[in-house]
Amino acid sequence: MKTINKPTELGRRGFLKTSVAAPAAASLAIGVGISPQAAWAQAAQHLSAHEMASLVKMARDIYPHDHLADTHYVTACAGFDAMAADAGKKAMFAKGVADLDAAAKARHGAADYLSIAWEGDRVKLLQAIETSAFFGKVRSTLVVSLYNQKDLWAKFGYEGSSADKGGYINRGFSDIDWLPQA
């Protein structure tokens, strides 16, 4: 049957391709990681670089896909900075991140949420705020802003629009070949 690349393979191949075609961008993304020093964090208009980086880290912790580069999470979070043009939203994000940082200190003796090394520890902090308006806003935005990025669909084995390709009538709508016989 016609398959498209499995998440793990594609993630690797995507990475290799990026590093060959655009070494500068790739090394930037990989070298800095999710940090307030990253160019995308510095570029935030309404949120601080620290808040922006914390939100991107949160995005990775909420929907952790190891086969996706950080850039997808950065893209998914871009809307938060735009939302923060509104003073109420800005305050909600700022307080949300500050509360997470305070909890990181209190519970793990870490400098802030961003510097907790283990995902499991960060996730516990997120679980503690799961019912807050802040977490709700971040999660419900991300579930669209992450999974609705067309360029990551193939990495999840989803082929996207189909009418423009003549549908699946000749592209494998019934090509399953591994089913056990009844």
Added chain:
Amino acid sequence: MAKFDLNDDSIVCIVGSGAGGGTLGNELAQRGIKVVILEAGGRYETQDFINDEWESFAQLAWTDMRTTSGSWRIAKDFPNLPAWIVKAVGGSTTHWAGASLRFQEHEFKTRTTYGDLQGANLLDWPITLAELEPYYAKAELKMGVTGTNGIPRLPGNNNYKVLSAGAARLGYKEFHSGNMAINSQPRDGRGSCQQIGFCFQGCKSGAKWSTLVSEIPKGEATGNMEVRPGSMVLKIEHDASGKVTGVVYVDQQGVMQRQKARVVAVAGNSIESPRLLLNSASSKYPDGLANSSGQVGRNYMRHMTGSVYAVFEQPVHMYRGTTMAGIVRDEARHDTKRGFVGGYEMETLSLGLPFMAAFLEPGGWGRPFASAMEDYPNMAGMWLVGEDMPRATNRITLDKTAKDKHGMPVASVHFDDHANDVAMRNHAYQQGRAIYEAVGATRVFNTTPYPSTHNMGTNRMSEKARDGVVNKYGQTHDIKNLFVSDGSQFTSGAACNPTLTIVSLAIRQAETMAGMMQRREI
């Protein structure tokens, strides 16, 4: 194309252009009756549809504010989106999957068959299967339903092959690729299914029946029917005698208009139709139009639903091809040995990646959720749809504070599952899981009901005026020139998808209404 004057009081004014309204309009127009259809949404044709779930949702779905209450999970997960239905010419038939099934005989007699179930407001329909059969036949022919009238069924896609293999292993007998209002071969001026897989986003090949591609252009071609998109009806008016005289609506330019009419037929789907009747309250009808029984807005049904998604070792690509590609019907029977009354159907369903993220486990996050999303290509999926119990307290009311942009109070939807719905859903989850495990599922998800796609019962049919809102022809008990023409007429919901029955009732209503008009009874 016809254009009728706002003061033309000889026309039939239909509110809504979906399954009920669009069909009624065409059937009347074919009989030479002048019709104006007022449709709140815009007009998008086949080529305008978008193969992208969220973009299409933004184009077609009803996203005007609604509010919710009750113990259903929707009130928590999607408090302002109780229903997933359409606001566009063609109504929800632009979104629908096309499954077209007849009710079973006992499903017209639920009070008699199921008895007096505590907490349920069961009532027999004032019509029988035998009475509706000729109209079911007309509807199947009109819609080109596969597996009827010698029309071949559609080929099964991967998702169906998984379902059928599991069903066979489990010993189920009645499963096939469905009775679908989708052309399996060119028919009625429309082509055949290209297995595009975006049936919920408006069929871009025109293979799927909708009032948009069939009833409406046919009605317009008679010169007797005018469809006005972007026209939101706010109120139905009446004279001193109590007869309705027309409607007040906001037109495409945002201007308030009054369309006079000889007859008004309400077909806005089961949330908007009662909202409109309630909002039309007057000193003569203080509880809203046609509401002497107090039943307007009550008995809201949405089907016992749920989905089962299962992950396999190898790929399925369930999204390829027809969204609802097949059905298992063995559990549709009424058999209380299973611990509930009524029955349910199991139908294949797939969502694209964006909707899967939103609906697989609303609110879900973290590794368990993310790993499920990574299993997407290896997933198969089915939708469970069964009869839910009408309850007087499951109800559409006018929200006391929230208003839409026209100042009309929004619909507030209250829903609590009946214990029977819960028992049936649990049984269905278990059988769905068994089907997939029979063919090697490694992980199975019970997915909670989506915002309601099947909305029914809020202006129900009854023999006696005190038990319901409309008579067996959809004519309101209280006002003889006011009709209800959509799924809100349903006295009970049956196990199967509702649209074939809505269309059959609309064909029958048109015949009756035309006769009444000819005899000057209305």
